Amino acid sequence: MIILEGSVGSYITIERTSYHYFAGNNYLGMANRPEVIAAACEALKKYGTNVAASRRTTGTTDIHLQLEKQLAQFKGQDDAIVFASGYLGNKLLMDQLKNEITVVITDSMTHSSILEGIPPTIQEIANYKHGNMKQLESLLNDFKQQNILIATDGIFALTGDIAPLDEIYALAQKHQALVLVDDAHATGILGKHGRGTPEHFGLHNAPGLFQSETMSKAFGSYGGFVAGSHQLISPIREKSAFYGASTALPPALAAAGIASLQFLEKHPDLHSKLLAKASQLKAAIAALGYTTNEITTPIVPLFFEHATEAQQLSDFLKANQIIAPVVNYPVKADQAILRLALSIDHSEEQLDYLLSTLKKWKEHHGRN
DSSP, X not given: OOOOOSOOSSEEEETTEEEEEOOSSOTTOGGGOHHHHHHHHHHHHHHOSOOOSBTTTTOOOHHHHHHHHHHHHHHTSSEEEEESXXXXXHHHHHHHHGGGOSEEEEETTOOHXXXXXXXXXXXXXXXXXXXXXXXXXXXXXXXXXXXXEXXXXXXXXTTOXXXXXXXXXXXXXXXXXXXXXXXXXXXXXXXXXXXXXXXXXXXXXXXXXXXXXXXXXXXXXXXXXXXXXXXXXXXXXXXXXXXXXXXXXXXXXXXXXXXXXXHHHHOTTHHHHHXXXXXXXXXXXXXXXXXXXXXXXXXXXXXXXXXXXXXXXHHXXXXXXXXXXXXXXXXXXXXXXXXXXXXXXXXXXXXXXXXXXXXXXXXXXXXX
């Protein structure tokens, strides 16, 4: 376990030593922006650490309402609702949709929050091999007399794969199914305006397509949110037990979310610059002989047949002041994966050092 001794940026401090940090999910560097930190500090002074109540009782502040308004504007939606953890978003949405579905079909590498969010009333649960649209269509045919929800990640957290949402949605429309996409790693990253996987595929506001999202990745704060029509959000706000019985998001975190959105509004090309940097890094890593994928996201996986080899590289990187873990993530993966996470704040010098260190290990140890 890594014990941090300071903030998480392109560098971190461990045991009073500085390390290059290629882990985590602080893709746009928002967790370290002075504007975001200052906004959180001001809110902490004004509101304290916690409102100690649920949103439906006495836990709603003006700052919660402001955040929801700005999230709705960012997403191009009527309304938005924020809650304590992004992990709860899939459970909250599926609970809202449970009377409309009898079957849930998921990608085999989908996030555990989707699987744990499936209501107990759902009797049929199936999964298709990762990204396999032929198998998905076969399952849709198997359950053609049922009301189906297809659930998938937008960007898969471990590999950086982007779900083929255009194909998934086309199949859903053909079979009158609904689609839920967990866009935790895609919000702020994909799409012209950073609205996530649906926008990336030209499916923004497509009927029967729902997103669960978080502020803990690209936005650098914390808390989950769902944005959508008044018809979707109002019943959640009024009737959802998950929402109504949860303590409200601490105001300081809401303020951080607002400041992050304001910063991104002033810098609308930040995510495109990050993706360009990620594309160059991935090409350079592939040129060194490492096995990765060709998909451009801030997540750069290095695939190995054996976990021991992946761990040896991770240990070698750490010995050279680079943190890049082998992630034992709660999804089904066929290969051992060392996960590199890129931030907009990584300097060219850091990237060059990472590549030179990877080259050194490859020359002496690498066989992948």
